[in-house]
Amino acid sequence: MEFARPTVSTSADINDREEGLAFQPKFDASGLLTCVATDAATGDVLMVAHMNDEALRKTIASGEAWYFSRSRGRLWRKGESSGHTQRVVEMRMDCDQDAIWIRVEQHGAACHTGRQSCFYRAVTTGDGGTQLSFVDADRLFDPNAVYRK
Helix, strand or coil: CCCCCCCCCCCCCHHHHHCCCCCCCCCCCCCCEEEEEEECCCCCEEEEEEECHHHHHHHHHHCECEEEECCCCEEEECCCCCCCCEEEEEEEECCCCCEEEEEEEECCCCCCCCECCCCCEEEEEECCEEEEEECCCCECCCHHHHCCC
């Protein structure tokens, strides 16, 4: 994939961004885009993260998923600590170009908790109110062994 530096549209015509073919990512006030990563083979949602301009460019240039960690305040390549990487198969931009969807080949687990997906709990309701229940929650690795502090 070739990448030109993203720009914010200066056009007053919303159709330029929503219907045109110009790549014009619309970063939020913090300089971030929301990114949804799904498994290219199964379609399962693996994780939701954020990309800044640099993460987006590195992802496109390298074919590997790069993100910006809001909690750490820095760029990171998926798998740099765990070895559980994501190879990008396809990228799609949403209608107003403020969110991106990447379909990836996940090597290992996607979640820092050691699970295949970050979405391992279902929201349920009952007599006790709204709560969470585990689904697809088996760990593929021990996060304490991988992320030594």
